[in-house]
Amino acid sequence: MAMRPLRWGRAQHPSPITITITITITPIVQWPPGDTLKGGSGMGEAWRRVVESGAMDGPNPRCGEAPPEGLLAGVRLFNAGQFYECHEELETIWKVEREPIRYLYQGILQIGVGFHHLRNRNFRGATLLLHDGIDKTARYLPECMGLDTARLCVEARHCLDTLHALGRERVTEFDWRLVPKVWRAE
Numbered sequence: 001m002a003m004r005p006l007r008w009g010r011a012q013h014p015s016p017i018t019i020t021i022t023i024t025i026t027p028i029v030q031w032p033p034g035d036t037l038k039g040g041s042g043m044g045e046a047w048r049r050v051v052e053s054g055a056m057d058g059p060n061p062r063c064g065e066a067p068p069e070g071l072l073a074g075v076r077l078f079n080a081g082q083f084y085e086c087h088e089e090l091e092t093i094w095k096v097e098r099e100p101i102r103y104l105y106q107g108i109l110q111i112g113v114g115f116h117h118l119r120n121r122n123f124r125g126a127t128l129l130l131h132d133g134i135d136k137t138a139r140y141l142p143e144c145m146g147l148d149t150a151r152l153c154v155e156a157r158h159c160l161d162t163l164h165a166l167g168r169e170r171v172t173e174f175d176w177r178l179v180p181k182v183w184r185a186e
Contacts, residue, residue: 063144083116107136123168143185155180
């Protein structure tokens, strides 16, 4: 029986198994190597200022809170592959939130928009938005507001690496089965 995203209860398995996974994710500051994007640092100017301010250092106390309904609605749309609609939903809560938790919302939003660009065969838009979304979401590891952010980052990063390996010319060969879901943390 396959696990389902956003289940609040325990997933049922035909037989008990134990898996131990160690994940280390270092937020990306510059990608691809040698590329100088906005502001020359590989990140947007506003985001660079936030990171340099130290506001993103250490665990975010809001990660222990229950997710707002807007976040859950956005995640449901993301998991359904409705990436543009996910963007619209998450943008609503991202714009009104003033605390740093807003960058979790924006990170998930950007990962979704990356897949929206990929669906439209926009290689540059897909790689830039996946990169930025992973960088923001990775500041909230391993989980935040009940969401498994570590798994999302690892799986989105695998998609980004796959896209870079394929290159612009072979973007249509991307395997859509690789697109992650946003899972509840267990």
